[in-house]
Amino acid sequence: MNHSKDILIIEDESITRTMYVSFFQKIAPEFNLYEACNALEGLCLCFEKRPQLILLDMIMPEYSGEFILDVMEEGISKNILSFIPKIIVVSSIDNANELMELTKRLAVVSVMPKPLPFETLEELLKLHL
């Protein structure tokens, strides 16, 4: 079990990130929030802070959210990682098959559409925080 009080937000758009931050500050004020503006920074923060929860944008320039899932999956399946965060994927992809595939990935607990429905996310967080 991961009992850290940390949440990591990985999203390339700064306005969207700010929106997520104010949402979490309101509904989970006791958590530390970390922000990454690309997948590489996100991966480093993920390993350094070992957050309990990650909100992960799928479509980002250069390295995508998929890249983070690939690395985490490799680390988990080869028993290298000593922690498993809960990842909520945020994606504007509307292809049902692609979305289904994302939910099957290791560490992913939920896939949410973009723009993010905050009420649904709040319900979901009650289960995972």
Next chain:
Amino acid sequence: MKKNKLRFLIVEDDEMIRIIHKDFLEELFPKCEIFEAENAAQGICQYFECSPNVILLDMMMPLMGGETFLDILEEGYSKKVLKYKPKIIVVTAIKDVKELMNIGKRFAVEAVISKPLVQSQLKALLEDWIE
């Protein structure tokens, strides 16, 4: 670097080459710890879990290559997310001089050695760093 606290990470997709590197390092430093990864994704996980002080990094690997490994660490250093910086030795079969120069210039890279690895070169390099 202290001789009795050496921790190596070998990131290399070819199992035979991993074994050769491993045997060589164990013979040179019997008390060292050695971790292995067969691609950059495993390598990056090992880097964070095992805190190696020397990394032998192959550039050409299927799926995720050495370039990706360097990209992650360099982003982490530049954003000050990562504090400690292990010595990375790139071991590569690349022959193109320009490409080799570019790898050598990368911030995270300490040295570039050609592949197949000349063990005396590696030994000289390591002995330079180790007290």
